[in-house]
Amino acid sequence: MDQNQSSSSKADRKTIEKNRRTQMKGLYTELNSLVPPQNSREVKSLTDQLDVAEKYIRKLQIKVEKMKEKRECLMENNPNARLYGGLATQPRIEIHESGNAVVLNLVTGLECEFMFNETIRMCHEEGLDIVNASFSVTENSVFHTIHSKVGEFAQEGAIDRVTEKLNTFVAGST
Known part of the structure; x- marks a missing residue:
């Protein structure tokens, strides 16, 4: 019985691990779909895909900050600018x-x-x-x-x- 329990728990762990890997693969695919497509035709490794996504997110963060600064500058120059949030x-x-x-x-x-x-x-x-x-x-x-x-x-x-x-x-x- 001890042997059955141990093989059953090994099977459960394998199933859990397989489900985790499947879920992670789905999440990586979803993340990759949000990044603009790259010009290269080569298949990138998961690490490379994550690096591209990270760079893209950082570029977006910088762009958002610049747009916030521009908006603030425009709002300072226009006394009526606070109406309707723009x-x-x-x-x-x-x-x-x-x-x-x-x-x-x-x-x-x-x-x-x-x-x-x-x-x-x-x-x-x-x-x-x-x-x-x-x-x-x-x-x-x-x-x-x-x-x-x-x-x-x-x-x-x-x-x-x-x-x-x-x-x-x-x-x-x-």
């Missing part, structure tokens, strides 16, 4: 007119959603009819595009007045 976008507006048509391109930060509504209100005040309005969001900026035309009840010089109002409004918001 750089705030300074509002700006471009106004293009062609005959009775006006296209407004308004760029704001995520925190300035009121500016779009105010822009639409000012256009209506001066008698511009909104034909189409759209927006898109990228990172911390919102790009608004407003297509409008001079309405039939607009007074002479409506485009000039709305242009002046919008430029003053956007300049006062920065």
